Amino acid sequence: MVHLSASLLTLNGKSLDHLRLRLNDIELATDKFSETCYIGSGGYGMVYKGELDHFDGMDSLKIEEKNKGEFRKKHSCVAIKRLHNRVDTQGEQGFVSEIETLSNCKHPNIVSLLGFCDEGHELILVYEYVAKGSLDDYLGNMDGMTNLVWAQRLQICLDIAHGLNYLHTHIEGKPMIIHRDIKSANILLDDNWVAKIADFGLSKLQRANQQGTTLITNNIAGTEVYLDPEYKNTGKLKKESDIYSFGVVLFEVLCGRLAYDEIYSGGGLPSIARQCFNEGTLKGMVDPKLMEADEIISLLKGGVNQDSLETFSKIADQCLEETQSRRPTMEVIIKELEKALNFQVSNLFQNVTSLFVK
Structure with a gap:
């Protein structure tokens, strides 16, 4: 042995x-x-x-x-x-x-x-064992993501955000951890659709006495389309690199497609999503399964509330800032995702109630 x-x-x-x-x-x-x-x-x-x-x-x-x-x-x-x-x-x-x-x-x-x-x-x-597989199994799959209404997708994103916030926080006995490969394939879903971050083979640890410093790496690691551009160009690795990757995942969940889907040419999903957000045309990229035309079907399936969509899209866009220092903190991201979920749940409750009142 x-x-x-x-x-x-x-x-x-x-x-x-x-x-x-x-x-x-x-x-x-x-x-x-x-x-x-x-x-x-x-x-x-x-x-x-x-x-x-x-x-x-x-x-x-x-x-x-x-x-x-x-x-x-x-x-x-x-x-x-x-x-x-x-x-x-x-x-x-x-x-x-x-x-x-x-x-x-x-x-x-x-x-x-x-x-x-x-x-x-x-x-x-x-x-x-995490029974329902990885998040990417449900993106671009007509028989998969159909089961996840907008409120469920928001909760999955919140789960990932809470996991990242934990990794990025120095706690007694635990260093700060940069994952370096956040992507939908590395997000697992359990029987209750609770999301769990997995695959830490590329992760880097930062001890308490290194807090606030930037890790310089000679070997750039990660998956291309999810890769923080500043880290890719300079080798400077910070927790904000994970935040960029998370922003890509947020847009994958919104669009119901993988970031490297062949329909996204050029810079892939990140650049196209940012362009559409800035031009006010992002709604055209939203997963059609979330944008049901029939009012009753939309309500029962949890169609996207406009305030929820705008709040979610704005924070996802901020995560994709080219410069690390301009990206939001995980605390801010969690706050905005919670706000988006509250908009969705409150609106759904009000609309379903109105159906019975009528």
């Missing part, structure tokens, strides 16, 4: 041995990584679904406890990410980065890391 590094047992002085899982248990849970357990893949590797015993996620942050037996165990359905062969240095870096980041996090809008395995040539990460 060969482990990646003994340092993983005491990452930044904190014991993580309670998160280490045996390869035999993982192989048993996935029927040795059979096709019947396979649920998805990406550039990082393959993802499988299985059931196994792991340490309770509610206890996973109590890493000051030294005795492994003091952590409660739990048996549940999990997502098992099997990374490509560990000879890939970048894969190893992402593996360690994900463990380092998520072992510091506990938030309802951040996917929970339940364990890892680094036996032999394997690099495996085990997460809570």
